[in-house]
Amino acid sequence: MTELCDLSAAELAARIRNGEARAVDALDSALARVAAVDGRPGTLDPGDLTADDQAKVHAFITLTVERARAQAEAVDKKLAQGEIPGPLAGVPFTVKDIFVVEGTPSTASSRMLANFVAPYTATPVARMEAAGAVMLGKVNLDEFTYGSSNESSAFQPHPRNPWDTSRVVGGSSGGSAAAVAAGEGALSLGTDTAGSIRQPAAFCGVVGVKPTYGRVSRYGLIAFGSSLDCPGPLARDVTDAALMLNAIAGPDARDATAVTVPVPDYTAGIEDGVKGLRIGLSPDFFKLTYYNHESSEMEERPLPDDILAAVMQAADKLSDAGARIVENVPMPHTRYGIPAYFVISRVEAASNLHRFDGVKYGYRTADKVDDLRAMYRKTRGEAFGPQPKLRILMGMYVSAAQYSEQYYQQALKVRSLIRGDFDSVFDASGEHKLDALLTPTTPTTAFPIGDVYGDSVLMQYADQLTVTADHAGIPGLSLPGGLDAGGLPIGIQLLGPDFSEASLFRIARTYERETETAAWRSARPKVLG
Numbered sequence: 001m002t003e004l005c006d007l008s009a010a011e012l013a014a015r016i017r018n019g020e021a022r023a024v025d026a027l028d029s030a031l032a033r034v035a036a037v038d039g040r041p042g043t044l045d046p047g048d049l050t051a052d053d054q055a056k057v058h059a060f061i062t063l064t065v066e067r068a069r070a071q072a073e074a075v076d077k078k079l080a081q082g083e084i085p086g087p088l089a090g091v092p093f094t095v096k097d098i099f100v101v102e103g104t105p106s107t108a109s110s111r112m113l114a115n116f117v118a119p120y121t122a123t124p125v126a127r128m129e130a131a132g133a134v135m136l137g138k139v140n141l142d143e144f145t146y147g148s149s150n151e152s153s154a155f156q157p158h159p160r161n162p163w164d165t166s167r168v169v170g171g172s173s174g175g176s177a178a179a180v181a182a183g184e185g186a187l188s189l190g191t192d193t194a195g196s197i198r199q200p201a202a203f204c205g206v207v208g209v210k211p212t213y214g215r216v217s218r219y220g221l222i223a224f225g226s227s228l229d230c231p232g233p234l235a236r237d238v239t240d241a242a243l244m245l246n247a248i249a250g251p252d253a254r255d256a257t258a259v260t261v262p263v264p265d266y267t268a269g270i271e272d273g274v275k276g277l278r279i280g281l282s283p284d285f286f287k288l289t290y291y292n293h294e295s296s297e298m299e300e301r302p303l304p305d306d307i308l309a310a311v312m313q314a315a316d317k318l319s320d321a322g323a324r325i326v327e328n329v330p331m332p333h334t335r336y337g338i339p340a341y342f343v344i345s346r347v348e349a350a351s352n353l354h355r356f357d358g359v360k361y362g363y364r365t366a367d368k369v370d371d372l373r374a375m376y377r378k379t380r381g382e383a384f385g386p387q388p389k390l391r392i393l394m395g396m397y398v399s400a401a402q403y404s405e406q407y408y409q410q411a412l413k414v415r416s417l418i419r420g421d422f423d424s425v426f427d428a429s430g431e432h433k434l435d436a437l438l439t440p441t442t443p444t445t446a447f448p449i450g451d452v453y454g455d456s457v458l459m460q461y462a463d464q465l466t467v468t469a470d471h472a473g474i475p476g477l478s479l480p481g482g483l484d485a486g487g488l489p490i491g492i493q494l495l496g497p498d499f500s501e502a503s504l505f506r507i508a509r510t511y512e513r514e515t516e517t518a519a520w521r522s523a524r525p526k527v528l529g
Contacts, residue, residue: 004029009091009186009240013132016090017079023072023090027134030092031065033183034136037162037527042140042155044114049157055165057527058157059179061097062105063137068092071134086132088247093187094179097138098145098172099125099231100220108222109153110143112383113362122220123255124189124231124248131247136185139175145196145224146349146387148462150174151453154385160449161204162525163488167446170200170462176234177204181525187244188234193225194341195441195466197232198478202441202491205480205525207241207508208234210466212498213473214259216245217252225348226257228341228470238479238508242266245501266502274510275322277435277503280329280425281315285439289335290461298335307440310481310490315438317514318507329425329432333417337467338460340418343398343411344471350395353388356380419472426497435503440465441478441491469495477504479511483520 004012004026015021039056040046041063078085100106100118107113121129129135140159142152149168150159159175161167162182169178173190177200180188190197192210201208209232216231223229233244245266252258286308288301302308319325358364358379365378384392398407425432442462452459469476474495481492492511494504515521 003033003183005033005092005183005186007186008237009088009235010243012186013087013089013091016075017084019079023075023134024069026090027068027072027092030136030183030185034060034063037182038184040157042109042153042157044111044154046156053157054160056160057162057165057178057182057184058159059094059139059175059182059184061107061109061138061140061155064104064135067104068134068136071129075132075134086130087243088128089132091133091187092136092185093128093133093189094136094139094176094185095125096141096173096176096188096190098141098191098222099189100222101125101135101138104138106138106222107155108144109141109155110383110385110388111154111363112356114154116362120220123217123252125220127248128189128244133187133247139179139188141175142172142387143385144222144349144353144388145172145191145193146391147171148195148199148459149453150200151449152385152387161446162527163205164446164526166448167488168203168449170203170446172196173208173234174200177201177206177208180204180206180234180236182527186236187240189248190232190234191221192230192232192470193228193345194470195463197234198441198466198476198491198493199463201234201478202489203446205489206234206236207238207480208232208478209241209245209501210469210476211245211249211501212475214257215475215499215501216248217250217255217258219252219255223352225345226352227348228345230470238505238512239267239270241477242270242505261499264502266505269502270505270509272506273321274318274507276324277507278324278326278433279315279318279507280326280432280434280437281311282329282331282334282437282439284331284334285465288443288461288464291339303440303443304484306484307443307445307490311438311440311492314481314492314511317511318438321510321514323507326432326434329434329437331421331425331468333414333421334468336414337418337471338464340411340414340471341463341467342394342460343407344415346391346395347399347408348395349391350399353392356383415471418468422472422474422495422497435496436500436507437495439493439495441493442466445484445486445488445490465493474498475501475504477508479508482518483523487523
């Protein structure tokens with residue numbers, strides 16, 4: 001018998017609305033799964049890892065059981081009174097701990113905010129709850145979202161991949177992806193700055209969506225790169241991701257960057273197929289291009305054969321379903337996405353981290369100091385981990401007056417060139433006239449814990465295939481595309497023009513239907529047995 005926690009959000013909400021299940025039963029099922037697979041939550045002083053720790057997922061920092069039970073009971077009460085509590089009635093979901101939620105610790109996985117209890121709730125979280133969803137708790141991430149593996153969290157043990165707990169979950173929304181993959185909530189709210197939703201979604205075998213910049217409000221999001229950050233959904237299937245985007249998208253008077261473009265029903269045409277759509281393949285997304293500091297040259301490395309094969313098989317399936325596959329689409333500035341991101345994101349990170357000074361909220365050094373400047377220095381030195389410190393130092397350096405033209409202004413120009421690549425291939429009167437671009441999501445499957453951590457350059461290149469969408473502000477969707485030879489999930493990615501999320505959902509849902517009988521679809525994460 002299928003556990004309630006393993007049902008899709010759409011089916012679970014339907015059962016609860018129809019009286020076939022109660023919201024409190026769905027909550028209890030999710031909490032039982034958390035107790036079975038998650039292990040102890042991340043803390044600042046974890047002590048030594050045990051063998052049991054190494055076999056658990058550790059997605060959570062904070063479980064909000066009382067809050068969740070009150071919400072679930074409220075859903076059941078409304079239904080008993082004949083009211084409709086919302087399209088996500090009773091569906092358990094988790095929140096990346098980069099969003100503030102009133103009355104809960106909102107830590108950003110940093111010692112700096114370990115004692116911060118938020119006085120208000122982020123708009124995307126509030127909209128999920130207004131849709132009837134039940135918040136289970138806050139999940140782990142790379143500190144202040146700085147990383148691509150979730151290993152940099154100040155709250156340890158950090159999350160482990162449900163498919164193989166010796167592997168990373170990806171980052172920075174790794175706790176969100178792990179929780180969804182392990183059945184610890186059907187949905188999760190994450191953020192994407194360079195691929196931070198899509199990359200962990202690929203590593204954990206779930207669906208992750210980075211919406212168009214401004215499609216979802218950033219109000220209540222603890223900012224990393226303000227011109228790049230995008231809240232978005234993680235789910236186990238495409239329909240659930242569409243349902244969640246329905247709930248969280250839309251304008252917000254409290255966020256000047258939230259667009260006022262009307263929000264369609266993303267589920268309305270999701271089964272309409274791909275007949276007549278033009279989907280492109282670009283060789284620039286089939287290789288990893290990186291700077292070799294020893295040779296001072298840009299070098300190329302082809303992606304693994306199983307990842308390339310998954311993308312080509314997806315193209316074949318979509319072609320069989322009626323799409324036109326357009327090959328050899330040029331995206332020449334893709335190779336510069338990571339260097340430009342290195343500069344832009346760190347300038348914005350340094351600016352956003354200035355507010356954490358030990359004065360207004362959060363951590364303050366307990367040592368005696370002689371003046372305010374010394375208090376700042378001690379507080380930040382003790383509370384920030386290595387990644388925030390690196391980003392502050394680099395951000396201040398490349399934005400300094402004597403270097404801004406050499407680095408920051410050049411990076412902004414590269415960002416414009418990347419946007420131009422997408423504008424060209426999506427132009428309805430241009431040569432390619434694409435509705436979407438089909439690419440790999442990541443250059444590898446989930447790598448072993450400890451293999452890359454500490455090498456900030458190599459870690460960053462895990463996002464080379466996702467970061468260009470953040471530079472351009474366009475939507476991107478990652479979905480499972482198979483398993484590699486070691487049984488780890490492979491992610492494939494769809495990129496589209498501004499506000500084309502509905503088309504991406506259609507294409508992704510078509511691929512789901514075309515592969516529903518594939519043997520890899522029946523595989524489950526190892527933590528589930």
